Amino acid sequence: MTIWVTRWLPASLVITALACGSPAPPEEPKCDPGATPAALGPPAGARPGEPYRWLARSWQSPLGVTIRTYGLAIDGVPVFGRHEVEIYDARGQLAYRAGTGGAVLAALHDRGAAAWAAWQHPFASPRSEGRSDPLAHTTERAVWYYADGSVVPAVTTERLDLRGEPPVGEIVVRHAVTGAELARRGTLYELGGPEYLVYARDDGRPLPSLLGNTLPHPTGVPDGRVPSPVPQQSRRQSGVIAGLPDPWLPSPAKQTRGNNVVAFYDSLLNSAGKLVDPFDDMGNDTPEYGPEPDTLGHDFFATATGERFAFTYDPTKTVSEYFQDGAPGDPASPPSASDIAINAKIVQAFYDANWLHDYFYAAGYNEAAGTAQQSNYGRGGTQCDPVIVHAAFFTTFTFPGAEGQSPVLDIGLNSRSASRRDSAMDFTVLAHEWGHTLIGRLAGGTADSDALGKLQGMALHEGIADFIGMLVNVPGVDPLAAYPIGTYTNLDYIERRATLPPVEAPADAMYYGIRRYPYSLDVRKNPLTLRHIAVPPPTDMPYYNWKGRGPQLSEPHTTGEVFSQGLFQCFGNIVAAHAGADFESLRARMAQYLVAGLIAFPDHPSLLDARNAFLGVIRLTHPADDYPACRAGFATRGMGADALGPDRDFPTTNPTTLPPYDPATVQESFLDRDRAVRLISSSFATDPVRARRPAQHRPGRPDDDLARDHAGGARRGHVPRRRARRPRQAVARDSDHGHRRRGHRCVSSARRSSARRLSAVRLHREGHLRRSRRGHARGDLPRLGAGSDGALHLSQPSSASRTVGRRAQREPVRSAPGSTGWKSAFSFTAQSGQGQFAGICAQVVPGAKP
Numbered sequence: 001m002t003i004w005v006t007r008w009l010p011a012s013l014v015i016t017a018l019a020c021g022s023p024a025p026p027e028e029p030k031c032d033p034g035a036t037p038a039a040l041g042p043p044a045g046a047r048p049g050e051p052y053r054w055l056a057r058s059w060q061s062p063l064g065v066t067i068r069t070y071g072l073a074i075d076g077v078p079v080f081g082r083h084e085v086e087i088y089d090a091r092g093q094l095a096y097r098a099g100t101g102g103a104v105l106a107a108l109h110d111r112g113a114a115a116w117a118a119w120q121h122p123f124a125s126p127r128s129e130g131r132s133d134p135l136a137h138t139t140e141r142a143v144w145y146y147a148d149g150s151v152v153p154a155v156t157t158e159r160l161d162l163r164g165e166p167p168v169g170e171i172v173v174r175h176a177v178t179g180a181e182l183a184r185r186g187t188l189y190e191l192g193g194p195e196y197l198v199y200a201r202d203d204g205r206p207l208p209s210l211l212g213n214t215l216p217h218p219t220g221v222p223d224g225r226v227p228s229p230v231p232q233q234s235r236r237q238s239g240v241i242a243g244l245p246d247p248w249l250p251s252p253a254k255q256t257r258g259n260n261v262v263a264f265y266d267s268l269l270n271s272a273g274k275l276v277d278p279f280d281d282m283g284n285d286t287p288e289y290g291p292e293p294d295t296l297g298h299d300f301f302a303t304a305t306g307e308r309f310a311f312t313y314d315p316t317k318t319v320s321e322y323f324q325d326g327a328p329g330d331p332a333s334p335p336s337a338s339d340i341a342i343n344a345k346i347v348q349a350f351y352d353a354n355w356l357h358d359y360f361y362a363a364g365y366n367e368a369a370g371t372a373q374q375s376n377y378g379r380g381g382t383q384c385d386p387v388i389v390h391a392a393f394f395t396t397f398t399f400p401g402a403e404g405q406s407p408v409l410d411i412g413l414n415s416r417s418a419s420r421r422d423s424a425m426d427f428t429v430l431a432h433e434w435g436h437t438l439i440g441r442l443a444g445g446t447a448d449s450d451a452l453g454k455l456q457g458m459a460l461h462e463g464i465a466d467f468i469g470m471l472v473n474v475p476g477v478d479p480l481a482a483y484p485i486g487t488y489t490n491l492d493y494i495e496r497r498a499t500l501p502p503v504e505a506p507a508d509a510m511y512y513g514i515r516r517y518p519y520s521l522d523v524r525k526n527p528l529t530l531r532h533i534a535v536p537p538p539t540d541m542p543y544y545n546w547k548g549r550g551p552q553l554s555e556p557h558t559t560g561e562v563f564s565q566g567l568f569q570c571f572g573n574i575v576a577a578h579a580g581a582d583f584e585s586l587r588a589r590m591a592q593y594l595v596a597g598l599i600a601f602p603d604h605p606s607l608l609d610a611r612n613a614f615l616g617v618i619r620l621t622h623p624a625d626d627y628p629a630c631r632a633g634f635a636t637r638g639m640g641a642d643a644l645g646p647d648r649d650f651p652t653t654n655p656t657t658l659p660p661y662d663p664a665t666v667q668e669s670f671l672d673r674d675r676a677v678r679l680i681s682s683s684f685a686t687d688p689v690r691a692r693r694p695a696q697h698r699p700g701r702p703d704d705d706l707a708r709d710h711a712g713g714a715r716r717g718h719v720p721r722r723r724a725r726r727p728r729q730a731v732a733r734d735s736d737h738g739h740r741r742r743g744h745r746c747v748s749s750a751r752r753s754s755a756r757r758l759s760a761v762r763l764h765r766e767g768h769l770r771r772s773r774r775g776h777a778r779g780d781l782p783r784l785g786a787g788s789d790g791a792l793h794l795s796q797p798s799s800a801s802r803t804v805g806r807r808a809q810r811e812p813v814r815s816a817p818g819s820t821g822w823k824s825a826f827s828f829t830a831q832s833g834q835g836q837f838a839g840i841c842a843q844v845v846p847g848a849k850p
């Protein structure tokens, strides 16, 4: 279509030329997009209905070769979408032929004269509107449409309206007699593409939340104030400063199903109209969960109207929004595909995830680095793995997904918000969740590297995801300001209490967000330093005890805060080192450092190893300015030159048991010296254990089916939608302890001695806990029992203990397959005769081993 535009640009130049006294312009050309090429007519001797090929173009290249394109036709009417191309060398010899035209011609010829006689087109002469406006016209042409060895008479309708808002460009092929639609495709590739009604800034960057630009906190003190919602804005990819040329959606687009992101409502209703758990007792995806869209169920995409994904969200009605957050087994009404709020969330999440894709692509997270795309455009990497987003889900979590397996973002309800806020409308949270996909892909480089499988790796996953949530949202870095994440999502925190213990801060979500402290370069707003992974933060600065994680120092989010604060301090110092420089260029460079540093992570990095990876990259690329700035930032947070931390392989067994870090292993250092980086020397080749290993295999090999299945990594064209399920009697082998158990292995995060006393404690998962608020848990739930080593494990259902009214969390814990297989985990709270306790359940599934 741009050809038309280009051809007409000289028309405006003509006026200028006249004014300059140049030669008179040529006569204005007569435009008839429907005109018939003369060569299309049947050759001499052709019988009625007999197919033939016609020369559509013969072109000689300055290189000396001649390229001819032949179309197919019958009785002067072309066959739609079929041609053949030939290249002749400088001597006129045919050197190359390609295209399906020859094969189709042969197939049509084979039908024989009797069939040809029946091929009579009702509109034998092309129909068009004659002289057309090149920027806006509708053209109809008679064509033949080829399918399955035969042709049917058809009419193409090409609609073009570049002046329209939105612009329109498409070709539709319909049966000439029945009118049935045979094919449809867009013809606009370089215009704006679809329009999205979203919470975003003028430059296309999503806003931190529907409350507008809430970073940093406006006053820097917890004052309880909540800003008013801002209106959504119409945005197009073409207007997004960070947008890539690769389209988020083809044009015209109807659904939020693109090359980078597939966003839809993922219903958990089964055929009996009852809610199911997204995961069965073995931790496998249930068919209702997917993760791909279930066309037989109630899943649905957001649908565009005239190239506009425009759903006006009403932030005052969050309490009554539709969520499938009942207990498994509960009947529920089906979702409505026309639900405005759900559609607005799908569109926002689709937009946000695409924006993040493009932003970090520019920072190096491209095909070769493992970015998630359906097509990699022939640029390397593994394709067929776009990010899948389940919008308006009943909770929020992420499965990173290894290369070749779609990451899954479940974005939805914060059940701890009394006003039932959705994290799709909080870009700090969505970017955190998406950040897990970036981190999971980049760290380690291979699917089976288990790069972040240890306790500090889990903390790095959370801490760096937090930093990503901040990096893409902050408008700059003020050294005294407070930068909370998750403020909108967590408004009206359900556990708000009038009287708090001295260590707990009031539940002011706008100031604290969802962490103990807002991130801040000011130690009076965020006091965390390296030692606080092992000892509690100072008691004179009360912290926000979200989800009760505050005292759990080795919990990944809690430990992750320490590292994220170090990264933030690094970034703040880099910004400060370039006074007057453009913030966007510094932010983009920090994103490049993030991508490169993550790729440079060693196996099982400690927090200090991760620091070294980032510092190593920065020292190699910006040694004079950014390196000392970043290094000083880490030193400010106790991760200086002489810092020591826990062993990178701590704990040597199951990291999901969250054992506390031993304070004796943590020595913080505020010394800003070059020693902080011990530059890279690999011991990989000389490691006798590793040297004996055969080459690591890639996911997708036949022997890796089990692991792939468990990863939820359905790949279109390779795996049936309802993928083969692992047999229920399969045992999970925990090689760390040398014994076998079925299903999840659970350990209380309370003292083990008390865990041992629990004779009958129910296991609760997301949905189950909701039910438990109303009374006793369901009788068909698995039971948690005490094992000989003090760990808890699943056994038969029991009618004993009672649950508590607090939902468990499920976190992005399905990691890459490590040496012991796949892992999934979730934490829970429960109540027994001995009182309430918290715990975590992990499942280790035997997977292919390197």
Ligand SMILES: [Zn+2]
Pocket: 432, 433, 436, 461, 462, 465, 812
């Ligand atoms: Zn997270």
